[in-house]
Amino acid sequence: MDKLLQLLDENATYTTKQLSAMLDMTEDDIKSAIAKYEREGVILAYKTIIDWDKTDREFVNAIIEVKITPKHDFGFDKVAEKLSNYPEVRSLYLMSGVYDLAVIIEGRTIRDIAYFVTHKLSILEDVQSCSTHFVLRTYKDKGITYGPAVKDERGNCL
Amino acid sequence: MIDYEKVLSPVATGLKPSGIRKFFDLLDSMHDVVGLTVGQPDFVTPWHIREAAIESLQAGKTYYTSNAGIPQLREEIAKYLDRRFDLKYSGDEVLVTVGGSEAIDLAIRACVTPGDEVIIPTPCFVCYEPIVRLAGGIPVILETRYEDKFKVNPEMLKKAITQKTKMIVLAYPNNPTGAIMTKEELEDIAALVRDTNIVILSDEIYAELTFGRRHVSIATLPDMRERTIIASGFSKAYAMTGWRMGYIAAPCEIFAQILKIHQYCIMCAPTTSQFAAIEAVKNGDEDIERMKEEYDRRRRYLLKNFADMGIECFEPEGAFYAYPNIGKFGLSSEEFCQRLLNEKRCAIVPGTAFGDDGEGFARISYAYSIKHIDQALERIEAFIKTL
Numbered sequence: 001m002d003k004l005l006q007l008l009d010e011n012a013t014y015t016t017k018q019l020s021a022m023l024d025m026t027e028d029d030i031k032s033a034i035a036k037y038e039r040e041g042v043i044l045a046y047k048t049i050i051d052w053d054k055t056d057r058e059f060v061n062a063i064i065e066v067k068i069t070p071k072h073d074f075g076f077d078k079v080a081e082k083l084s085n086y087p088e089v090r091s092l093y094l095m096s097g098v099y100d101l102a103v104i105i106e107g108r109t110i111r112d113i114a115y116f117v118t119h120k121l122s123i124l125e126d127v128q129s130c131s132t133h134f135v136l137r138t139y140k141d142k143g144i145t146y147g148p149a150v151k152d153e154r155g156n157c158l
Numbered sequence: 159m160i161d162y163e164k165v166l167s168p169v170a171t172g173l174k175p176s177g178i179r180k181f182f183d184l185l186d187s188m189h190d191v192v193g194l195t196v197g198q199p200d201f202v203t204p205w206h207i208r209e210a211a212i213e214s215l216q217a218g219k220t221y222y223t224s225n226a227g228i229p230q231l232r233e234e235i236a237k238y239l240d241r242r243f244d245l246k247y248s249g250d251e252v253l254v255t256v257g258g259s260e261a262i263d264l265a266i267r268a269c270v271t272p273g274d275e276v277i278i279p280t281p282c283f284v285c286y287e288p289i290v291r292l293a294g295g296i297p298v299i300l301e302t303r304y305e306d307k308f309k310v311n312p313e314m315l316k317k318a319i320t321q322k323t324k325m326i327v328l329a330y331p332n333n334p335t336g337a338i339m340t341k342e343e344l345e346d347i348a349a350l351v352r353d354t355n356i357v358i359l360s361d362e363i364y365a366e367l368t369f370g371r372r373h374v375s376i377a378t379l380p381d382m383r384e385r386t387i388i389a390s391g392f393s394k395a396y397a398m399t400g401w402r403m404g405y406i407a408a409p410c411e412i413f414a415q416i417l418k419i420h421q422y423c424i425m426c427a428p429t430t431s432q433f434a435a436i437e438a439v440k441n442g443d444e445d446i447e448r449m450k451e452e453y454d455r456r457r458r459y460l461l462k463n464f465a466d467m468g469i470e471c472f473e474p475e476g477a478f479y480a481y482p483n484i485g486k487f488g489l490s491s492e493e494f495c496q497r498l499l500n501e502k503r504c505a506i507v508p509g510t511a512f513g514d515d516g517e518g519f520a521r522i523s524y525a526y527s528i529k530h531i532d533q534a535l536e537r538i539e540a541f542i543k544t545l
């Protein structure tokens with residue numbers, strides 16, 4: 001794996017200066033490598049992982065399992081493309097197994113999600129069925145464990 | 159009233175309290191300090207290793223093991239030493255100890271008798287000198303130099319060797335300097351002891367943490383295995399400081415004596431930790447690589463920043479410390495560190511904590527996140543601008 005991508009995957013806030021020192025590359029080389037990745041769509045965005053449960057923001061997440069009616073000359077891509085357009089759809093995956101699309105959706109309230117399922121999703125022509133599961137608690141996401149901030153409790157032992 | 163002067167051993171009362179203790183106590187009482195002081199990994203022990211310990215507890219494995227350690231662990235350590243460092247020991251020549259610390263203690267006590275001289279190259283980890291004194295030995299300090307990249311200089315070593323020399327301590331990769339010694343450089347040392355009855359105590363606790371080239375153990379050189387005691391452990395390579403797991407590898411004649419001391423003083427190393435260690439040594443090679451890569455990035459980052467700040471620093475090739483030269487700022491190491499702490503709330507360890515020749519230097523641990531290192535560097539930079 002490209003070391004630069006690996007580092008940015010770990011921490012998107014690394015500065016060009018930090019990256020250049022850590023990777024033994026010049027700052028200019030770092031900048032142009034990043035620009036290239038952005039141009040090619042390898043790097044899509046830089047975001048922060050926030051434990052919203054620690055804030056007063058109200059939100060609810062659900063995972064919806066969607067079955068699509070198989071059809072001649074019709075891929076899953078079309079349904080997926082349509083669903084991707086909704087900003088409340090946070091993640092969308094094509095799955096192997098008993099259902100086809102996994103839709104991870106975020107709303108402010110349960111009602112928002114119910115509305116999406118009944119008014120947007122289930123009425124799509126090719127959607128055969130959907131089954132909605134609400135998220136009760138996040139333990140870990142994107143490789144990061146949720147919980148209290150970790151304190152450095154290492155002793156000065158010499 | 160009891161007269162403690164009469165109760166306590168003059169050897170014990172004569173030991174220097176570690177000078178750095180006061181500094182650390184002060185540090186612990188202060189808030190908002192950004193420190194680069196700790197000598198232990200910032201990683202948590204990898205989960206599969208912790209899990210092995212938990213499973214051993216669930217299975218009720220809460221007994222003493224045999225004195226020398228769980229046979230499977232001793233076998234696995236022997237295989238590991240061969241796989242990683244080309245060291246040939248049988249499981250019967252490996253003793254599981256309570257940290258590398260106990261390994262060092264045992265090695266010294268098994269060999270040193272009153273009046274024996276032990277050559278200790280400094281700057282170094284703090285325990286060798288007091289343990290030699292407790293054994294009645296005479297520590298002979300051999301200062302290593304910046305211009306020698308803090309390696310043992312064979313000419314100087316030759317001069318330090320006398321009829322009474324019993325042991326030479328070699329601690330590479332080195333704490334606090336980050337220096338290493340190559341095969342060729344070790345050969346010069348080996349040449350001086352090959353035809354003598356001098357034993358090498360090789361503290362290889364940082365052996366896995368070298369950047370650019372693999373660690374070479376002096377015991378792999380011709381005729382050196384029979385006169386070398388290897389002290390090592392799990393603390394640094396696997397981020398296992400709290401488990402207190404170490405080991406000794408030594409030829410069977412030495413091993414037999416060491417085992418007796420361990421048996422009478424300790425019985426056996428902690429059982430739960432031994433089960434964790436089996437998992438570490440069998441399946442931990444990848445964890446080591448992952449953590450090492452991270453240390454290496456931080457090392458480069460630190461060196462680059464020192465260069466930009468005009469701080470001279472020899473390039474450490476091992477362990478997780480940098481040892482910058484702070485002499486040019488016109489303060490003693492202790493003053494520098496004390497004032498940095500008081501004025502900028504940043505803590506680093508004065509080189510003098512590791513020997514008198516540490517004057518003019520400071521030890522900086524990079525067992526911290528880049529973000530944390532950055533905060534500390536900002537404070538150091540602000541501080542030196544005031545000098």
Ligand SMILES: Cc1ncc(COP(=O)(O)O)c(C=O)c1O
Pocket residue numbers: 197256257258259260283329332333361363390391392393399402403404
């Ligand atoms: C050079 C050296 N040897 C030995 C030790 C002892 O480590 P442990 O007893 O945790 O194995 C240390 C710890 O800092 C060290 O730096």
